[in-house]
Amino acid sequence: xxxxxxxxxxxxxxxxxxxxxxxxxxxxxxxxxxxxxxxxxxxxxxxxxxxxxxxxxxxxxxxxxxxxxxxxxxxxxxxxxxxxxxxxxxxxxxxxxxxxxxxxxxxxxxxxxxxxxxxxxxxxxxxxxxxxxxxxxxxxxxxxxxxxxxxxxxxxxxxxxxxxxxxxxxxxxxxxxxxxxxxxxxxxxxxxxxxxxxxxxxxxxxxxxxxxxxxxxxxxxxxxxxxxxxxxxxxxxxxxxxxxxxxxxxxxxxxxxxxxxxxxxxxxxxxxxxxxxxxxxxxxxxxxxxxxxxxxxxxxxxxxxxxxxxxxxxxxxxxxxxxxxx
Ligand code: TXA
Ligand code: MG
Numbered sequence: 001x002x003x004x005x006x007x008x009x010x011x012x013x014x015x016x017x018x019x020x021x022x023x024x025x026x027x028x029x030x031x032x033x034x035x036x037x038x039x040x041x042x043x044x045x046x047x048x049x050x051x052x053x054x055x056x057x058x059x060x061x062x063x064x065x066x067x068x069x070x071x072x073x074x075x076x077x078x079x080x081x082x083x084x085x086x087x088x089x090x091x092x093x094x095x096x097x098x099x100x101x102x103x104x105x106x107x108x109x110x111x112x113x114x115x116x117x118x119x120x121x122x123x124x125x126x127x128x129x130x131x132x133x134x135x136x137x138x139x140x141x142x143x144x145x146x147x148x149x150x151x152x153x154x155x156x157x158x159x160x161x162x163x164x165x166x167x168x169x170x171x172x173x174x175x176x177x178x179x180x181x182x183x184x185x186x187x188x189x190x191x192x193x194x195x196x197x198x199x200x201x202x203x204x205x206x207x208x209x210x211x212x213x214x215x216x217x218x219x220x221x222x223x224x225x226x227x228x229x230x231x232x233x234x235x236x237x238x239x240x241x242x243x244x245x246x247x248x249x250x251x252x253x254x255x256x257x258x259x260x261x262x263x264x265x266x267x268x269x270x271x272x273x274x275x276x277x278x279x280x281x282x283x284x285x286x287x288x289x290x291x292x293x294x295x296x297x298x299x300x301x302x303x304x305x306x307x308x309x310x311x312x313x314x315x316x317x318x319x320x321x322x323x324x325x326x
Contacts, residue, residue, distance in 0.1 A: 019175045021167060024139040024184040032182045033146035041065055043156040043170045044143050045184030046135040048108045048192050048210045049163040049287070050170050051080065051153030052178065053143075059120035062152050066122070068177040071159040076125040077152040078110050078193070079132050082144035087132045090117035090150060096201060096220060103219050106136035108189050108210030112197035123152045133193055139184035155192060156181075162242050162294070162321070165190050165287045190284035191313050199225070208313035210283065241320040242287075244294035248322040250315075252301035260297035262289055264305050273302075279311040286314055290321065 022028035024045070032042045036053055039061040043052050052068060054061040056079045066073050081087050084101055091113035093101065100109060115130035124130050132150075135141065144151060155163040156170045156178075164170045167183035174181075194209035196216065203224045205213055217224050255261040263269050265277025273282035273289060282305065293300045302318055305311050 017176055017179055019171065019178055020180045021171065022180050022182045024182050028182055029139065029142050029146060032143055032180060035179045036061075036143075036147050036151060037149075039064070040179035041068055042179055043164075043167075043174065043181040044140055044153070045137050045167070045182065045187060046080070046140045046153075047137045047187060048135070048189045049165055049187055050156040050167065050181075051135075051140075051151075052156035052170075052174070053080070053151040053153040055147070056119040056123050056150040056152040059122050062120045062122040064178075065152065065154065068174055069154060069157070069159045071154065073122075074125050075154075076127055076131065077123045077154050078195075079119055079123060079130055079150040080135055080140065080144060080153050081132060081150050082141060082148075083134060086144075086150065087111075087134060090119065091115055091130050091132055094198065094201065096198065096203065099219060100196070100216065101134070104211055104215075105134040106141065107134070108136070108191075108193040109133065109216075110193045110195040110207075110209075112195060112206060117150075119150055119152070129197070131195060137184060137187075139182060143182065160241055160243055162244060162287050162290050163192060165284075169288070169291065186284075186288070188284060190286055190288075191310065191317065194313070196224070197227070208316045210310065210313065212309045213312065214309065241323075242290075242317050243321055243323075244290055244300060246294055246297065247299045248318070249299070249301045250318055250322055251304045253303065255301040256299065258297065259299040259301040260293045262293060262300065262302040264303045266303070273305070273314075279305065279309045279314060283310040283314055286317065 041064045054065045110131050110133040112129050112131045157173045165187040167181045170181045189210040191210045194211040195207040197204045204227050205224050206227045263272045268275040
């Protein structure tokens with residue numbers, strides 16, 4: 001713990017840190033909350049993926065997130081809060097948004113709503129809406145309760161690379177560039193949250209993710225519109241994203257000799273996303289297996305994965321991972 005930066009040390013200078021790995025016990029969570037309150041960037045576990053957090057009310061701290069990730073500055077960030085009351089202090093809850101929040105928070109759902117609370121303009125990239133989420137992971141809950149402020153957090157990976165689902169993944173990509181990583185083990189969902197916005201009162205899917213869109217449609221009893229390029233900058237919408245270093249091919253049944261094949265629904269194997277063909281299990285394994293395959297082979301192939309349930313989000317991530325890197 002001797003490397004924990006103190007208040008005097010310069011913040012946001014991403015070349016300066018000796019990143020410390022904090023155990024997710026009371027002491028580690030308190031240290032992480034203190035570092036965040038002092039304006040440092042700290043990675044923490046959520047049920048979806050690890051987030052790279054910064055105090056959302058502190059513009060300089062949020063700038064540190066963009067710097068550490070090497071992220072294009074026009075991408076807005078999600079504000080993470082501990083509960084509905086904190087969310088309501090930041091955004092205007094419509095009746096539909098409230099029903100969704102009551103049903104699915106805490107959990108892998110992000111709602112984009114009109115903002116009215118105090119967050120840095122760097123979080124919203126100047127939009128008049130704010131993306132908010134209440135994560136379910138107990139360590140995230142404890143951290144957000146301890147700091148008592150909204151925490152802006154994109155996935156804790158260098159921009160464009162595979163999202164991290166363990167503390168070791170975070171260290172691989174960002175060690176030396178951030179103050180600390182709070183180690184809460186492997187993420188249970190394994191895919192980023194589903195992002196939903198509203199066009200008047202029409203629900204619009206901005207990013208498929210860890211909450212299946214069918215469940216949103218069932219709750220609201222209406223179809224969710226798919227977002228297609230409007231003025232809303234969503235994102236994980238950059239075409240090449242989640243990129244492994246090597247090439248990736250989708251819907252493959254017969255792999256080439258130099259490819260490792262990520263398998264789905266054809267029995268146990270070291271390379272199974274899900275031996276039984278369960279999309280929820282496959283989502284949880286996706287990013288870790290992509291990393292392992294990328295470290296093992298020149299090229300990666302993936303078997304076809306149906307688009308029901310979390311299969312839609314898995315195919316979205318794989319399509320972006322397979323896109324030519326610009
Ligand atoms: O599961 C998750 O959502 C993870 C964990 C850490 O919570 N976070 C995450 O953040 O995936 P990030 O920054 O990688 O993705 C946030 C997405 C971006 O693609 C961004 O464009 C979109 O949310 N977004 C944020 N604010 C928005 C807004 N006001 N309008 C439309 N899209 C927005
Ligand atoms: Mg990301």
